[in-house]
Amino acid sequence: MAITETGTDGTGTDGTGTDGTGTDGTVAAGAGQLLLAGGRIIDPSTQTDAIGDVLVGDGRIVAVGRGLTAQYPAATIRDCSGLAVTPGLMDLHVHVMAGLGDFCVEPDRVGVGMGVPVLIDGGTSGVATFDISRRAIIDHPATKPKVLAFIDPNQLYLATKDFICHKLTIANDMKNLDVDSLLDSLERNADVVIGLKARACHIGDTDFSPFLDAAQRAAGDKPVMVHLGRFPHTPVITPVALFKALRSGDIITHAFRGGGGMLDPNGKALPEFRDAVDRGVVLDVGHSGTDFRFREARRLIDQGYQPDTVSTDLNIFNIGGPVFSLAENMTKMFGLGLELVDVVAMATTNVARAIRRLDEYGSLAVGRSAEISVLRLRTDGPFAVSDGHETIDSPMAVEPVGCVRRGVWFDVEPTATYATVGKTWGTPPDDQDW
Numbered sequence: 001m002a003i004t005e006t007g008t009d010g011t012g013t014d015g016t017g018t019d020g021t022g023t024d025g026t027v028a029a030g031a032g033q034l035l036l037a038g039g040r041i042i043d044p045s046t047q048t049d050a051i052g053d054v055l056v057g058d059g060r061i062v063a064v065g066r067g068l069t070a071q072y073p074a075a076t077i078r079d080c081s082g083l084a085v086t087p088g089l090m091d092l093h094v095h096v097m098a099g100l101g102d103f104c105v106e107p108d109r110v111g112v113g114m115g116v117p118v119l120i121d122g123g124t125s126g127v128a129t130f131d132i133s134r135r136a137i138i139d140h141p142a143t144k145p146k147v148l149a150f151i152d153p154n155q156l157y158l159a160t161k162d163f164i165c166h167k168l169t170i171a172n173d174m175k176n177l178d179v180d181s182l183l184d185s186l187e188r189n190a191d192v193v194i195g196l197k198a199r200a201c202h203i204g205d206t207d208f209s210p211f212l213d214a215a216q217r218a219a220g221d222k223p224v225m226v227h228l229g230r231f232p233h234t235p236v237i238t239p240v241a242l243f244k245a246l247r248s249g250d251i252i253t254h255a256f257r258g259g260g261g262m263l264d265p266n267g268k269a270l271p272e273f274r275d276a277v278d279r280g281v282v283l284d285v286g287h288s289g290t291d292f293r294f295r296e297a298r299r300l301i302d303q304g305y306q307p308d309t310v311s312t313d314l315n316i317f318n319i320g321g322p323v324f325s326l327a328e329n330m331t332k333m334f335g336l337g338l339e340l341v342d343v344v345a346m347a348t349t350n351v352a353r354a355i356r357r358l359d360e361y362g363s364l365a366v367g368r369s370a371e372i373s374v375l376r377l378r379t380d381g382p383f384a385v386s387d388g389h390e391t392i393d394s395p396m397a398v399e400p401v402g403c404v405r406r407g408v409w410f411d412v413e414p415t416a417t418y419a420t421v422g423k424t425w426g427t428p429p430d431d432q433d434w
C-alpha cells in the first residue's frame, strides 16, 4: 500500500530555500523543521490539554508552545487547527512480522497508514526466527513505523492461522526452551525487544507454567505479556494461577474478554485479579476478534478497573472487523464512558510506560523522538461500534488524519470503521467457556 510521505524540508512560508538558507546566506530559524500549528495538544505525560504548536526537527521534538510560527518562519507549517495533536499513537499488541507465517498484517498499513507511528509486535516470533524477522521488518529501510517486539521464549514459536506450534504441541514442549539462547537473543536485540510474550502452557501441573517461569527469569526488568484465555491444542494454567504468578509490570492482554476467569459467578473481580492489579500488573485490551467484551469491560470498569492500554491484537482475522484499527478501539472506550485524556493515555503514555520507553516515546516533551499523531475528534455522532458480539454507541470517534514518524509526516490511508461498513465478519465462537 502506498503511503504518502511528505518531507520536512519543504520550502518555508517565507520563500527561503529547502535548506532554510536565506538569500543573504544566513540560516533562518526553523530550517528543515516541521511545525504542527494551532492544534489541541493533548499530552497525558505532561497533563497538557491546550491549544498550541509543536516543532520538530532532526527527528526530535524541538519546541512546544504558542506563537512558534512567528519564531520559526522557515519551518514547514501544517495547520492543525480543529484537530488534536497527541504523542504518537502506540499499539501494544499487533502482529506485523509480515511474511513470517501467515497471520500478520503489513506494518505500514496498520502503522503510519492508520496514524500509528509506533507498533509493538505481540510475540509473533520465537528466538530462532527473531533475527530474520528483525532484518525483514524491524530494520528494513522500507518499513515506515517504528516496530518494537515482544519475543516468545521458545526457540521455535510462530503465530500462524492454524496455531501450528500448538497443534504440534511444541508450545508446551520443554525441549523447545533454551534459556541461554534466549538470553543471548535478548542481549543482541535489546534495542528492539521490549519484553517477552509467554504462552502460559503447562506440562501437567495446572498451577505452574515452565514457559512463563522461564520468560520471567530471563526478562529481568522487562515486562512479560501473557494471554488471558486458552489456546487450542495446548493446555494453559488456570486464571487464578496466572494472576498469582504475574509480577509488577507484567501485562495481561485480552484482560477484558468474556469468560476469562477474572470475574466470579456474580460478576465480581476475583481477589487474585485484584491483588495482581494492586501490585502493578498492567491491564491491556488486546481486542482481537473474540477477546474483548463490552459486558466484561463494563463490569470491571464499574469496580474500578479500566484498561491501562487499549491495544488491538491486529492480525489477518480481525483487521476487516471487528477490530479495524487502533483508532476504532479508542472510539469504543468512549462508548464505555471513559474520559478523553485517559483514552489518549491508553494509546500513548501508558504504552510507553508499560514497555519502559517513556524516555523516548509516549510524550511530546522537548527532546523526545518525534512521533506524533494528529487526530480529528468527531462529536457529530453517535458512532456505532462493535466488540464482535454487541453493538453500542460512542459519543465521540477518533479519526486519524496523519502522523509524524521520526520527524516525517505521513497522511493516513482510508480505513474502515464499524460505523461506515457495519458487520463484516461471521458469528464469532461463543467464548463463554473460554
Ligand SMILES: [Zn+2]
Pocket (backbone or CB within 6 Å): 093, 094, 095, 122, 313
Ligand atoms: Zn496476539
